[in-house]
Amino acid sequence: MSLLPGTERALLRRIAVAQAEERAPSVSAAVVRDGRAVWSGGRGRVDGRAPDAGTQYRVGSITKTFVGVLVMRLRDEGLIDLNDPLDRHLPGTAVGDRTIGQLLAHSGGLAAEPPGEWWERTPGGEWDALNASLGKDAVRHRAGRRFHYTNVGFGVLGQLVAVLRRTEWTTALREEILRPLEMARTTTRPEAPHAAGLAVHPWADAVLDEPEHDAAAMAPAGQLWSTAGDMARWAAFVGGDTGGVLGPDTIAEMREPAVVEDALTWTSGYGLGIQLLRDRGMRLAGHTGSMPGFRAAVWAEPGEGIGAVVLSNSTAGIAIGGLAADLVHLVAELEPGLPAEWTPMDDPDPALLALTGPWYWGPAPYTLRLLPDGWLSLVPSAKRAPGGRFRPEGDGTWTGLDGYHQGETLRVVRRADGTVSHLDVNTFVFTREPYDPSAPVPGGLDPRGWRGDAGA
Known part of the structure; x- marks a missing residue:
């Protein structure tokens, strides 16, 4: 389904205002709805013409999301655990006591940048050189203490992927992500047509060419080039349309704070x-992403099914993350989504139907x-909100997916005659009546039962 003409005009105007007022040489943007690209637009000039959804830009740190997916694929295959220290799989680094999960979340306390020259503006060295440069100063904070953004950490994770896959991380990227998702215009070096990286003078309408190079061992932190069209597919991926590259539960886990x-x-x-x-x-x-001469952003709002991408060839000035967020909000405000149609379920299980209705945790109704x-x-009766979901495991139990009971097991406990006694959710007993005396309530129940004299 296409967007309404008024919505398309509002989206085009928003990027036009940003390109003009923030003096960006060019801007390319796209919007996704329900897993499909529904709009794209461009302003400014690349090689004398307006950019389109096939014009390449460097996307900088958006590269980290691809590396994250490669690492999570390793986890899902059982080759690593996120709680594993790096040393278990990539020995010989100065940061080997940090866990893989901490590196993914920028909570490992690593330095933001590698030692030496400004890596974003100089050709990179290979892994051995980068690793040798990481001495005692590679760590800035106690592991797990705080968020501290680290480009170094993703250089390390890229090498982890290379070692475990026994190939370059870029080869794993192409084989495991780009080809399955048909993202043919996402590459490690620029391929025409592509924008040139530019810096805009702060006090004059003049531009300066920015360098472009292979970042080598630091490439997993920000090497990739892509287009609004390919990044629209990536926005849909982050929103949950994973195309079989990851399971839906895994991408949802990646989105958890x-x-x-x-x-x-x-915020x-x-x-x-x-x-x-x-x-x-x-x-x-x-x-978001930035490299000398480029800024980029990709956002997805899974609940609304909307995503947006903005790419620009300007080192500074344009507020790229806010602009992409504005595009998401414009679509949500101008064309709010419709709720999914209600339909009755096919052949509900009578035994499960019999479990529905009120249950009590002590005196609290659920x-x-x-x-x-x-x-x-299973949710408190006072709440009319989604949540409290339990997924069947095929063995007569369910696993909690939301809230307090996330990851915990729900069991239906039956009496000797087969009738249901109570529900057990990780030792919490839920009964059909408040503190049902016929159920094994831990601690027992006062034999006097319910009374009307609270002070007696």
Whole structure:
């Protein structure tokens, strides 16, 4: 479904205002809805013409999201655990006591940049040289103490992927992500048509060419080039349309906040290789990127099914993350999504239907609902909100996916005659009546039962 003409005009005007007022040489943008690109636009000039969805830009740190996916694929295959210290799989570094999960979330306390010259503006060296340069100064903070953004950490993670895959991380990237998702215009070096990296003079309408090079061992921190079209596919991926490259539960795990960047206000944070932004009532997931001459942003709002991409060839000036967020909000405001149609489930299991209705944790009322495919929802009756989901495991138990009981097991406990006694959720007993005396309530029940004289 296409966007309405008025919405398309509003999107084009927003990037036009940004390109003109913030003096960006060019801007290319795209919007995704429900996993499909529904709009793209460009302003400014690249080789004398307006950029389109096929014009390449360097996307900088958006590269980290791809590295994060490669690492999570290793985890899902059982080759690593996120709690493994780096040394277990990549020995011989100065940061080997940090866990893989901490490196993904920028909570390992590593230095932001590698030692030596400004790496973004100089050709990179190979892994052995980078590793040799990481001495005692490679660590700035106690592991797990705080969010501290580190380009070094993703250079290390790229080498981890290379070692475990026994190939270059870029080869793993092409084979495991880019080809399956048909992102043919995402490359490690520029391929025409592409924008040139430019710096805009702060006090004059003049530009300066920025250098472009192979960052080598630091490439996993910001090497990739891509287009608005390919990045639109990536926005859909981050939003949940993974095309089989990752399971939906894994990309959702990557979007969960692992650390908060600004603890006092919690507007920005980080998951596992994915940047998070709380913006005007939405929680956006994706990443921003910058390299000399380029700025980029990709955001997805899974709840709304909307994503946006903005690419520009300007070192500074344009507020790229806010611009991409504005595009998401424009679509949500001008064309709010429709709720999914309600339809009855196919052949509900009578045994599960019999479990539905009120349950009590002590005196507190809960409601259990049957969801499609044998899933259950158990939430306090006073709350009319989604959540409290339990996924069936095929062995007569369910695993919690939300809230307090996330990861915990729900069991239906039956009496000797087969009737249901109570629900057990990680030792919490839920009964059909408040403190049902026929159920094994831990601690027992006062034999006097319910009374009307609270002071007796």
